[in-house]
Amino acid sequence: MAAYFLHLAILAGIYIILTISLNLIIGYAGQVSLGHAAFYGIGAYTSALVSVYWHFPFPLALTAAVLTTAVCGLALGLPTLRLREDYLAIVTLGFGVIVDMVALNLEITGGPDGIVGIPAPIILGLSFRSQPRYLGLVVLCVLSVLGLTYRLVQSYHGRALRAIRDHEVTAQVMGINTPAYKIAVFTLAAALAGLAGVLYAHYISFINPESFGLHTSILALCMVVLGGMGSLAGSIVGALILSVLPELLRRFHAYQDLLYGALLVGLLIWRPEGIMGRGNMSLKFLQKE
Amino acid sequence: MLKLTSVQAGYGRLPVLKGISLHVRQGEVVCLIGGNGAGKTTTLKAIAGLLPIRKGQVEFAGRDLTRLPPEQIVRRGLALVPEGRRVFATLSVTANLELGAFHRQDKKEVRQDLEEMLARFPLLKERAHQPAGTLSGGEQQMLAIARALMARPRLLMLDEPSMGLAPRIVAQVYDILKELQIVGVTLLLIEQNARAALKLADRGYVMETGRIILDGAAADLREDPEVQRAYLGKGYQEVWE
């Protein structure tokens, strides 16, 4: 039973990172990525490949994976971020499908069977094979990601990003380099999704394309919208609810997607700001006044 | 025939009309003049139903129009030729005219009106099958007027029919309005070009910053120095001295 809860907690932590990364794009750059799981997958596959075939030590594999995803984010973002937001959504979705196909068809990624035997992380001689330790690692990562994004959105960079989201033209007129900001956020978000992918791959120890398809992209989107677009606290809440709830409602597993779909439409109509509220960019409820 | 009682309206938080009262009698040509941003277009939009009226009342032929949507208002016989002409650019001239009669059920008479309209505007007849976007500004203005007439309105409202047109074309547009006046069409005309409008109209209202500041017979307004002041302002004392 305890093992099961640890398992849930680890997955929830990974989803929190994924959700925060997607929320950076939606809530701070005013764009939607429908292929966010592709970055998650690129991170997972890169780390898995270099660990299994080249025996990279974990810290190096992690760095390689995060950098690779960042480069992929940059490569996709550079030409596409000038597109209208709904076109961008479709382009990212197409990107997701293409990445999925590549993973399914390449020999090195193992096709539909994926990659097995991904080693548990060893950092400075300390192995993270056991669940409690892995949870510790995940919590550490979640806290670092939270700290980083919190400081980012609290800084004047965060203000600039919100300005871009509210009124891109006005932001430009005020001297904010909007293209550079949008690309930087997109790249950062891709890198963080890659980090989540690394944590997932080394925890589960085998991966295949199924975990990184459209379904996962949409799940992440649900988490963002449920918690509140543009709210960091919301991302935590949204990811927690949607990663734990399905486990508690196992009996209704068949209804899960039905619920997600209805949730998205219903939220947008009745509570577009999500649980934690739009515009509440900060973690104010965690702060002492 | 048309009566506005202390109408207030605006965009978002911006209040534009601060209580407009005016009336138009059957067969009259009334013009509404004033400088930029006085609220002339807003007044017409409010009457036509394109802008919600916050306070006050619009009555037409004895019936309350205040909360009706524009598609209902045009059915009651009140047509608007919008500012900037707004013809449907990719549709043919004929299609534009047909759409003007969209709400009418009397198909035969619509056909007849269409023929009549093309006969009255020979320029349009020549280009009946061209996309309206290929017409010149003056031709588009004629088309916009003809399109509104296709609705067989009892009252026709025109928003700056001379805007952006060369003086010769403006004269042509006004010739047409004159013809309409002679056949007894009731007109409510908005113009920045006050002189032309006041020459045509029977009566006029002068607007400034969302209010009507003057009204009277067009002939009197033509001579009133206040009209010019409403456009160009008085000398103000320089505030920092």
Next chain:
Amino acid sequence: MFLQQLLNGLTTGSAYALIALGYTMIYGILGLINFAQGEIYMCGAFVAVLLLASGQVSFYLAFAAGMAAAALLGLALERIAFRPLRGTHPLVPLISAIGASIFLQSLALLLFGPNDRAFPMQFTFQTISLAGLPVSTLQGAILGAALLFMALLVAFVRYTRYGKAIVACALDRDTARLMGINVDRMVALTFLIGSALSGAAGVMMAIYYNATYPRMGLLPGLKAFSAAILGGVGNIPGAILGGLVLGIAESLGAAYISSGYKDAVAFVILILVLLLRPQGILAGWQRH
């Protein structure tokens, strides 16, 4: 071989074109990407298959019912998932459409199960030789029907009162209202027509692949969207051409490059078009 692939491509392409017409018309009038268009296609297929399987109705009636059901679903979507969200940030209705799409897909999964259903066809089709090229009469029938629907739509938009009114709403909503056109009704009509066409495509593809299943709309929906972009969104002839071109490209790509990447062809084209020519291949031509 090449001509055979071309014909296969035209057949699937005609289905993409029919769905793309729905996307393009709805985008034209509302500026909205109806992400659930693929599920409307799926709905048309299911209704026709289920009715035929019941053995109570003729093929043509089942086909018509499939289209009608798709049209009704489109209407319902507009009312429930889009109308309350008009005037919000464009991301909001897009996400709502994604929600609707997932909802419908999983609803179909619950109702009908994950397995393919065969199409209970009442006719038999042969392969005839046309100038030395083996042509299936099924492909011919699908192509013919699709072209007929497209021609009907173009005629509707060009020559009827309501068709012109829809164009007017797409061009200038306020002025359309001044003409006495009820914009809400025209939006509903657009959803109705666009969805019926997608439904027809669904039935035809259910026959062609002999498979009807809950997720069948996902990829054709996305590909049809690419086709709409390829033709220039809001452009009706463009959507038709885009669908056909995409179908052919996909078919040739699968034959000459790799069948594993067949489904990626559409997205590669999509990304290239958006980067190089976002206004679509027919840009500069007259719209509608």
Next chain:
Amino acid sequence: MLLQVVSLRKYFGGVKALDDISFAVQSGEILGLIGPNGAGKTTCFNVINGLLPPTSGSIYLEGLPIDGLTPYHRARRGLARTFQNIQLFSGMTVLENVLTGNHLSEPAGVLLAILPLPKIKRAEAQARQQAMEWLSLVGLQGRAEHPADSLAYGEQRRLEIARALAQKPKLLLLDEPAAGLNPRETEDLMILLAKLRQLGLTLLVIEHDMCLVMGLCQRIIVLDQGQVIASGPPADIQRHPRVIEAYLGREDLEVE
């Protein structure tokens, strides 16, 4: 000469929104830009601050060409503006809006800004203090923590000006700052603009409220159908026959 516009043209298809416009803004003056609807005034602003590329012509700021620069580069060079339909960042507080205007003065470096260094904290505190000063200049100091979209219309106009001031511009372009204001607010606005001039700021103002334009501007430029038809001190403009014609229509126009 602060800003110089030389034979600027902007065509939209066949429409000549700006047709060979040339004028200059002197350092320290308030220059009015007036003209009937559709004369091309806002287009002129959009071209000056880089939102629209001109069809031809050049723009110089402090003697250096700024053609081809993006809007944010022009902001960096000292241009700021407000909009005809107010464009505040509605998801932010009043103070945050003004702080956004301070963006250009922030210390560079992404990492630096994220780390809780004392230097960054000092810079942030200083920016806040300065923002509060701008707010009190426009009379909004009491509303600093309110959400921007909770302000009344007139307050929003003033906030937009405060935000532009936080950019510390050399030239401020104001697009109809008095639109929607009541007479008292308009008077307050005049006093504020006069004060800004005393602070050494140069203003280019599009405005329909003739009382404000005539009372405040040293010089006025009149646009009609994309061309400059007159320029000079207010008293001359009011008497200028072509201006009267542009606003009131031609005397000789035959209607009969």
